[in-house]
Amino acid sequence: MTANFNKIHQIIENSMKQNNIPGAALAIINDHQIILSKGYGKTNVEEWGSAVLPSTLFRIASVSKLFTGTVMMMLVEKGLIELDKRVQHYIPWFTTANQEFASMMTVRMLLTHTSGLPTGDDEIYHYEKDGLFRYMKEVVPTLPVLFYPGTAYSYGNHALNIAGFIAEQVTGKPFSAIMQELLFSPLQMNSTTYDPLKAMTFPLALPHESAEAGDKKISHQFFDQTASYPSYYSFSSVEDLCKFAMFHLQGGQVNGHSLLLKSSIEEMRKKQSDWFTLTDGGCGITFFQEKKDGIQRFWHYGQYSSQYSSQFILVPEKGIAVIALANGENIFQAGYEIVDELLKEEKINSQHAVPSIQLEDVPEWEAYRGSYLHKNLGIISIDLVDEKPLITIKNEPYELVQYSNEIFTANDVSGTPIHTVGFPSRPAEVPDPFLVVNTQMCPAFIDNYERNPLDWKEWEGVYSNGQEFFHVIIGDDSLVITEKPSNHAFAAKAIRKNQFLFENGFVRFININGTIVLEFDNAWRYKKID
Template structure:
């Protein structure tokens, strides 16, 4: 049974300890909202309002299953086919690699198996034609992470393309289509993509931390029409509770069949493994996992400093929706959700995790080598003293087998465990590995880079992106990055004269003709502009 007093105390204490200004929560059981409450405020400044279950938040990637629902309705209408190449619908479509438009399908876009890399743009064009312009001009510049269908690789551009595909076959703007196919039937009365509509309701703001440790509002609200389908809906926990009710009731909401049971089942069926310790996977715009043996369907998101969690235990007909307006690594949102699931589902306090097996050492030669990941940095798989090991940016972890192609390592000075998947193609050496679901590609290591400290000094300074403020400095012959959001630092490993790897991923400095450094690219996806240029 849910201990509401204990839960509310835990939320309030966590928010105060980690400087989270506002949070809202709804819990659904058997089609009924059994709990809904807001905590804190929309803003720490003078425009502040108390958070309620009706307060709007940016929901980031929780937008995807909403977009996915519209796409499945178009599939039901015969306007789209999950397995037909995209070229059939958009004859001018091109990608960075020639001929890919004849291979990628809607199913691949919705399951993140298209091979398209991710990218993000928190501040972009607002005009209605911007989504098509993005597909015509920006999409062809993105190199593939991997061949289509190879493995799961999260992609904002892929979901944006799926949203544009919906525009093409319906003949309607994406936002109008979402209103007609999803928001209106589910009575999601405040959900919108338009911040000019959202500002007429109570609206949460994202927050930064000043140098003195106090909070301030981000006075530039993230907005980019090309990324609407993947990341930019604004919603409330009560509106999302309606969406959860439909998903948990075979597509029916208040006696109206919004999706067929077959479409809902397709969305909730594993299309691809993500190589995690819990054997998680991804359906069609929904993540699939288990918690203490209970199947979970979920999605999470983050944008600016907004965080969102959407969790459904389908067999128990329970859903949790949680939105908050400042992401902080110290804010134990996973623990909060675990506490609620434990109490709502009467689960044991302890549950045995996956147990190691005897490894198949015959495939180790296919695994060993160096890999580079945009979000993981520099990694090396090696065999040391008859033990498969992972070196991750200078830290070595012994690896233990869970399956022939799935291993885990314990993170030093932590109880956390890291999953490493090896998606092999026949008997060839692994070209990619997945480290906690994030792809890393095999590379040939160059000879050791001799530090050019004068050039590194030119990189030093403060850079501002959509999520954080990063400061680079040289100390004791090493390049150090400091993040203002959580006051953490990381040491970099040079890959060449302009690229560096670290635990946060790969950073590449752009050097202009005059020798200045106006920006640094993070993960080949995000341009972080220099503040002191």
């Protein structure tokens, strides 16, 4: 493989320009050798901002999950954890809003995003040493479970936070201390940390927020969320992440010594939840995976608000890693482009060969006829017209085209797939059908609510998480939700008394310990304050 460094630099610089990113860092490993480690831009937009270095720290957001998954496998090897043990084996008092489903969850489900728990978290427990414990006691019991545990994929932060608490329970140590002892110190990731006070002693890319005329200014509030350390709150550099990448590429070896067995590395890469995509995408133990041009990739990306973004991609069969960090949005897209650039000479025929379809491989369509709820696309319906299966998404009907036994596509007029639709095998104990549309699990939904604005009176008011504010009022036939201070407003149509759909999402109103809470996508919560 020959790296076109000019093209690679251009990809990063274009991303920084398009996304108004103050600073970024990039590292590339090829054939198990670091061939590039470089900083771009400045740590902040002020005159005193310094040049970004390979050692500059960024918040790496959800790339942190890979640290947690790796250490959980170390604890498995030590005999302290079994992947298929129930969570309640390690935390007897563990529960969620659905106690029955909580009792079914296993450690493996937490680490492969198949527990049914939503994404999101609560912006509380800042700087509190017992934040993870309090979160487990006060927040987790209020969480919904979106589907029967173990049956489908649904990405989320809560599952990894719970896994981190299990690590605390079996070791008797704080989560950050476990990570330092088992991972950061052995790999000599000397600046990687969860502690913002320690991060401030190293070169540090600062967070920013929008100013007037689209400019950036430093955000002078640096949050610490101890409850979310296991899911997305670590700081690291491309310099340190190269050591982590090399450790994974070399099958768990560090300086000739095994820190993690090769079989554990393989377990992390094994697909354990399916996205039902044309690239054979899915999730292992915290690693996402897919095949592109016949080559397997493993990765995780991160986005922390609009302040930080990250990308960590491994191509083990080529000894390749691409790591990109930024104090701005969407640097992960540049990471994908760089891997494509590195592998362009390795491409094989990437046309998707449609498997031979036998009549018995066709789903029993009558069992799937009906409506389903997608958290971004809204209500989706499956029907049969002239014995042909149709899916309707955002009021647009598409004929379903079979790709494999369980995967169909909804295509545009040119025949290009624009939606993937999975029809997973349904366990006998799961009573209702479900779909997987564009990787998202969609439960069956009966639309029988008679809309009445009088039902929504108690939802009017002001909601906040301490950082963001939303005003809710009743419109003509919907709720109008306005984000402050931007004054961006959107209408939300009722599908239940307390559940509403807007153009690209889902909101509901719930009562938690006597307080009404506005919740976006079963995840992000804002308490009613007025």
